[in-house]
Amino acid sequence: MNDWWRSFFDGDYLRIAKQVFRQENSTEQATALWSMLDLWPGCRVLDAPCGWGRLSRPLAQLGATVLGVDQSETLLAAADAERGDVPAERLRYLRHDLRTPLPETDFDVACNIFTSFGYGMEEEDRDLFRTLCRAVRVGGRVLVETSHRDLLCSSLARARSSAMRLADGTIFLDEPEFDPIAGVVALNWYWSGPGGSGEKRASWRCYTPTEIVRLLESVGLRFVAAYKGLSKVAYTAEGTEPPGRLTVVAVRQE
């Protein structure tokens, strides 16, 4: 499945994902991010990829100057339509393939949130992180928030699939198939409800936390800390419960 993501992030994705990630949750996440990174009014934030701007907009409302970057025309159009009263000097969007360098640099922080890498070969992930590393100033930080292989394996040990009812009544089912040798999961999404029914396939290369840190280090970033999700709680993998999502913060060296 090559470059599946070019068509995956369309109107159906937007309708489903907006119900999974309601704006209240996104605003809470943006506030958590602000506090985790000790951001300040006027700081320059790169949200890459930004999807439909669910975090770019609240970050700009909190006082950052934000550039949201994504490849999906549909999601960027939704982001721009929902900018509200945030002026263009504070919040801009750019359509760009993050595997290639950005035309703008000197950001204080670059964020890659909600499992936004692992969509192709390892080399493509390295290219994406190299783009983020070069976009921040020396001493600037890159934050990556993601699911990971340890979480996937402990979740799969409990259930082979997951189903939920979305706010509009749609039944949504994911039946992932994991290839532990390739380290790649095939995501199989099915849904049916008032907005119609359909299915989608995606492929996600799921790294361990160790591998994620190595990837970041391989492009010139120095590991700073790992947290449980978007919180200030240090990441640990103890106990019988699934370890939770991972956030890694790394800093540009030179």
Ligand SMILES: C[S@@+](CC[C@H](N)C(=O)[O-])C[C@H]1O[C@@H](n2cnc3c(N)ncnc32)[C@H](O)[C@@H]1O
């Ligand atoms: C799971 S979504 C997350 C978006 C956003 N970070 C959020 O939290 O909602 C992943 C996004 O990555 C974008 N994407 C995937 N590959 C990309 C690439 N090579 N360049 C730019 N955007 C890409 C997709 O269009 C999609 O919007």
